[in-house]
Amino acid sequence: MTPTPWWRDAVVYEVYVRSFADSDGDGEGDLQGIRSRLGHLRDLGVDALWLTPFYPSPLADGGYDVADYRDVDPRFGTLGDFDALLADAHAHGLRMIIDIVPNHTSDRHPWFRRALAAPPGSPARDRYLFRSGANGGDDPPNDWPSAFGGSAWSRLPDGEWYLHLYAPEQPDLNWRNHDVRREFEDILRFWLDRGVDGFRIDVAAGLFKDESLGDLGERSRHVLNGPLYNRPEVHGLYREWRRILDEYGGERMAIGEVWTDGQDDLARYLRPDELHQVFQFDLQMAPWSAPAFRAVAVSALGSVAETGAGATWVLSSHDAVRHVTRYEQPENVPGIGHARARAALLLLLGLPGSAYLYQGEELGLPEVTDLPGDARQDPIWKRSGGAQAGRDGCRVPLPWSGKSEPYGFSPEGVDPWLPMPRDWASFTVEAQEGDPGSTLSFYRDALAERRRLLPELPADIEWLDGPDTALFFRRGPLICALNCDENPVRMPPGKPLITSTPLYGDLLPGNAAAWLIASR
Incomplete structure (x- = not known):
């Protein structure tokens, strides 16, 4: 029996480098800061970390405008710092995935x-x-x-x-040019030789454009299989990249940021000689609804069933409003977003495949919606003239300790690069560390139970009968029950293992989830 590759069921933690931990007191996170906090990730129970871009960059788009793909921006450290971080991550039993940005460079490249x-x-x-x-x-x-x-x-x-499909400071590369293809092959090898375990490919479906560069006309730019995205030529490129990855031992992998018009198109990226994984964003996009979540799960699992790749699940990222805040809508009931976010974690971790967590969700961080305009840096904010808030609200630095800004993110007295809310003292790692009822403790417990159960969990699920407002499924010995309604529902029979909120006997409260061990 072939062992399952590590990435097939991994829990991966996204580190937004600039906002994780500041070691040198300049108000920005850095590689040494991450290195100093690896114990947090180990204790949380994740399998890998994914670093957002740390390369030299003018930061016109948060580092996704790369000026040099083979170095570290001085504000984040040095190549020596990177090597030390990678070595320490491996010593902690953590794999490391790094971002690669092949669609465009910085205009300073x-x-x-x-x-x-x-x-x-x-x-x-x-x-x-x-x-x-x-x-x-x-x-x-x-x-x-x-x-x-x-x-x-x-x-x-x-x-x-x-x-430039993004900011003017991000000119698109011509992937039909031989120099471009050879350059990125060399870049991949540069980081693989240093020991990275994989790559997250930014704008993975956008590299090739229709050669005619014809007008979209009535077609929206959101038509993802048109002139701008998902051109057939991209599959040949990823076959070349897969051959490079396969040359290296240790199960090196690549996951693509791929948006398509349908799951069948998504699966094409997962053919055995192409990418190992692609992000499936439908769960992140879904409303708080049992039928919506079930439809997403059925579609996502169906799309990868024949590929052997496994599904990927994500609720928040550096590009989206944090799900605690999304789940507050439209009710705006105090605490409902946090209750739903805890419940959604059990759904996320109960489904077959890998889970991608975003830094701070283990603390229950909400979106920061009241950042002052002069503090915002996202090009979406700037290019829309302030009409669109952009993504800075989910990129506010992490609170580690203390009662006021910078909450241990930076040394005392240092202003972080984005201002932190005045009411975040209860969200710090320090405040939640010893509290068994905290979001941090809940994440640790859920991840520990998943890791313990994983050897017994098959790669498919069985849907169980239940009310339309709830979602029940069985995966081997595990039953996952999610109630999206306000009123309690009766759960399937089983022994409670972990719950997002206390149960009422065999009733699951509203906006809650539970894992049960099926009666044998």
């Missing part, structure tokens, strides 16, 4: 600087997507929009335009 200095039609410009404008050159080459607002094209003084 040496390649783009050379392209700007070179004439139209030059080899330096062919590494990116430069085009002449429409209507005599004064209009963008097509109607493609930027995901951050406005046009996806910016014009140079010489009259040519360049494509």
